[in-house]
Amino acid sequence: MAAPRIGNVLCRISNCNFTSVLLEKINNSRSWTCLQQIRHRQAFPPAAWYVKQKTTDLDENLTKENEEFLDDVMKDVYKKRLDRVFSPLEDGPWKRNDYNKYTRRTGVLAIKIGVVPQWTKEGKRFTTTMLQIIDNHVIRYTPPEKFMKSAGWKPWWGNKYGVAVVGALSTNPRIYTKEYNNLFMESGVPPKKKLTRFLITENAAVQPGTPLNVMHYRVGDVVDCSAKTIDHGFQGVVKRWGMKGMPKSHGVTKTHRRMGTTAGGKFKGGIWKGKKMPGLMGNRWRTARGLKIWRVNTKYNVLYVTGQNVPGNTHGFVRVMDTKLPLRKPAPENPPPMPTWYPEDATEPIEEEYFDKDLFQFTEESVKFAAEKK
Amino acid sequence: MAASMSCKNVFLKISSASRRNLKRSYCQSTNLTNAEVRRKRNEIFETEKKRQLGLITRMEKIQVDVKGPPEDCTLIMNKGISTPFNCSMHIQELLVNRSALALVNGEPWDMHRPLKEDCSIEFLHFLDEDPRIVNKAFWRSCCLVLGHVLETALQNQYYVELCSFPKPHLQSGSFVYDADLKLKDWKPTTAELNCLTRVGYKLHHLDFKFERLEVDASVALDMFKDNHFKSQQIPYIAESSGSKVVVYRVGDHVDISSGPCIASTNQIGRFNVTAAHQIDTPDYGKLYRVQGLGLPSQVMMHYWSYDILRRRAGKFNTAPLPRLNMESSPHTDDNTEIST
Numbered sequence: 179m180a181a182p183r184i185g186n187v188l189c190r191i192s193n194c195n196f197t198s199v200l201l202e203k204i205n206n207s208r209s210w211t212c213l214q215q216i217r218h219r220q221a222f223p224p225a226a227w228y229v230k231q232k233t234t235d236l237d238e239n240l241t242k243e244n245e246e247f248l249d250d251v252m253k254d255v256y257k258k259r260l261d262r263v264f265s266p267l268e269d270g271p272w273k274r275n276d277y278n279k280y281t282r283r284t285g286v287l288a289i290k291i292g293v294v295p296q297w298t299k300e301g302k303r304f305t306t307t308m309l310q311i312i313d314n315h316v317i318r319y320t321p322p323e324k325f326m327k328s329a330g331w332k333p334w335w336g337n338k339y340g341v342a343v344v345g346a347l348s349t350n351p352r353i354y355t356k357e358y359n360n361l362f363m364e365s366g367v368p369p370k371k372k373l374t375r376f377l378i379t380e381n382a383a384v385q386p387g388t389p390l391n392v393m394h395y396r397v398g399d400v401v402d403c404s405a406k407t408i409d410h411g412f413q414g415v416v417k418r419w420g421m422k423g424m425p426k427s428h429g430v431t432k433t434h435r436r437m438g439t440t441a442g443g444k445f446k447g448g449i450w451k452g453k454k455m456p457g458l459m460g461n462r463w464r465t466a467r468g469l470k471i472w473r474v475n476t477k478y479n480v481l482y483v484t485g486q487n488v489p490g491n492t493h494g495f496v497r498v499m500d501t502k503l504p505l506r507k508p509a510p511e512n513p514p515p516m517p518t519w520y521p522e523d524a525t526e527p528i529e530e531e532y533f534d535k536d537l538f539q540f541t542e543e544s545v546k547f548a549a550e551k552k
Numbered sequence: 553m554a555a556s557m558s559c560k561n562v563f564l565k566i567s568s569a570s571r572r573n574l575k576r577s578y579c580q581s582t583n584l585t586n587a588e589v590r591r592k593r594n595e596i597f598e599t600e601k602k603r604q605l606g607l608i609t610r611m612e613k614i615q616v617d618v619k620g621p622p623e624d625c626t627l628i629m630n631k632g633i634s635t636p637f638n639c640s641m642h643i644q645e646l647l648v649n650r651s652a653l654a655l656v657n658g659e660p661w662d663m664h665r666p667l668k669e670d671c672s673i674e675f676l677h678f679l680d681e682d683p684r685i686v687n688k689a690f691w692r693s694c695c696l697v698l699g700h701v702l703e704t705a706l707q708n709q710y711y712v713e714l715c716s717f718p719k720p721h722l723q724s725g726s727f728v729y730d731a732d733l734k735l736k737d738w739k740p741t742t743a744e745l746n747c748l749t750r751v752g753y754k755l756h757h758l759d760f761k762f763e764r765l766e767v768d769a770s771v772a773l774d775m776f777k778d779n780h781f782k783s784q785q786i787p788y789i790a791e792s793s794g795s796k797v798v799v800y801r802v803g804d805h806v807d808i809s810s811g812p813c814i815a816s817t818n819q820i821g822r823f824n825v826t827a828a829h830q831i832d833t834p835d836y837g838k839l840y841r842v843q844g845l846g847l848p849s850q851v852m853m854h855y856w857s858y859d860i861l862r863r864r865a866g867k868f869n870t871a872p873l874p875r876l877n878m879e880s881s882p883h884t885d886d887n888t889e890i891s892t
Contacts, residue, residue, distance in 0.1 A: 236853070
């Protein structure tokens with residue numbers, strides 16, 4: 179069973195208890211995920227599409243029975259909507275198109291769980307990052323013509339791309355404002371904690387309300403993971419730019435971790451723009467490209483991707499997309515599920531774990547090496 | 553021609569029993585409108601109020617013991633003029649704003665009703681330990697506001713006659729006013745209900761006091777002579793309470809109600825007209841049961857939770873239909889009911 183159904187327990191590795199309206203008992207506390215503290219260099223006015231998310235703290239003073247009743251009503255409302263098969267709109271399921279080399283499918287919103295080692299069949303050890311695709315649904319799809327007129331469009335995209343807004347982690351609507359809750363009316367899903375958008379080509383249009391899970395990717399696929407890097411705050415030049423600093427002793431006075439010279443003398447005209455200096459380090463969007471998926475766990479919706487350098491903290495949100503590297507894209511005879519995976523695509527029963535063919539599984543016999551001749 | 557037609561339609565709707573009590577008038581009667589009737593009622597109320605105030609020739613003092621937060625204190629107030637509201641003004645602004653009712657010697661008492669003798673007062677608000685009395689008063693006040701909405705909202709050619717409202721019962725999910733709207737098979741759309749809601753919600757900002765007045769049955773009959781439902785009910789009401797009828801005024805809307813009402817419309821935080829169902833009564837003929845939902849300003853609720861209540865308030869309220877006989881007179885109200 180690929181998609182986690184109502185009642186299944188979520189991944190509890192590293193003691194992080196994620197709760198979702200659909201998946202477990204409601205937890206009304208506001209601090210669920212360990213998101214990075216957002217510290218901006220400058221305060222910008224909000225974007226044109228910005229909608230105030232949280233309500234002010236309402237002292238509702240409801241009795242315990244009333245709270246439980248409201249939770250039951252919420253589960254009832256959303257369970258009814260999502261039990262319907264992929265047609266929250268009256269016009270029914272959308273057409274599924276074929277994959278070609280120009281297709282950009284929607285990505286998913288995952289949480290970086292942690293880093294674990296894996297072994298190849300030759301016995302080589304390498305690290306992988308686990309990314310859990312957590313309660314994703316497509317919230318909205320905007321076709322290219324409409325997207326071109328909206329606030330978030332950049333001219334160099336032309337009319338190639340539409341937008342799919344994907345949300346992660348269903349939450350209690352009672353902590354959000356009416357404007358924010360109304361964003362989810364079209365798709366019929368509970369309001370999500372985190373929203374992101376993906377640029378997609380028209381042939382990869384996904385219907386709002388479609389759940390996205392780990393079967394959207396296959397073992398052996400290559401993905402790009404982008405996230406906000408770990409926020410180190412205001413850092414000096416040695417940590418931030420890797421400068422050498424000065425010796426700790428031998429007469430050095432008051433200059434151990436400083437920059438030293440700033441400019442190149444009067445001929446170079448002073449300090450050049452972009453000079454490496456102390457400042458805020460981290461908390462920037464970075465993308466790790468070309469990460470191969472070695473292993474897929476369908477029970478908990480976890481991807482194991484190469485490397486331990488997926489940006490961000492543990493339990494930070496990560497945008498996972500099909501890679502843009504041209505030599506790593508899937509072969510035309512092996513296209514990925516378009517626009518995403520649906521349960522009716524399953525030709526055989528879905529296993530709990532899928533492994534890459536080069537990955538060593540510990541249920542197999544141990545790797546044997548021939549003894550070296552002396 | 554049009555005037556006589558409307559008069560004729562009015563008379564066609566009433567039952568045969570009540571027809572005996574009414575004088576028939578044809579083209580001479582002016583085209584009754586709610587605005588005109590409201591103005592007349594207001595005038596009578598105003599003159600009666602002034603007259604009752606004029607009866608007090610001497611300023612006598614009474615001792616009022618105020619209990620409760622912030623502290624117990626004793627006030628010397630004017631007999632027959634000072635109200636619990638005036639007492640709260642002497643103490644704290646918090647009490648002035650949040651107090652909806654007062655308990656005078658244990659009896660529920662309107663905030664703007666004059667005190668008659670030495671007494672002890674306690675102020676009640678909506679976030680009390682046991683707010684049952686205040687809740688019932690709130691429901692009752694919302695019924696009055698609903699009556700105001702019905703008399704004001706419709707166009708001039710529809711002369712609305714309010715009939716009565718049942719005892720406040722919060723568990724039913726909505727407050728109710730039964731009225732003759734002179735409309736045929738009207739099923740209000742969401743937009744129309746929203747318009748009615750807005751008329752009622754405006755009162756929150758206008759901050760009208762619920763003014764109570766005890767009038768003689770004859771004065772009451774004079775006030776409500778243009779409403780044939782109320783004209784029939786007044787004799788029965790007066791009978792049970794010694795030829796006195798209690799009348800409330802909100803802004804310029806005057807209506808009959810027995811029990812205490814809240815202090816002012818500012819304390820109505822949320823007000824919604826949720827439905828209008830058609831009912832058929834044996835005594836009064838075909839009426840509309842207009843239902844609404846409200847929340848006090850003190851009570852905070854997220855819109856999502858309130859919407860659940862609002863949807864429920866749209867369902868037909870099974871409160872008893874308006875009857876004319878004394879036992880189930882809708883305006884008598886048992887405030888000592890233990891049931892919540």
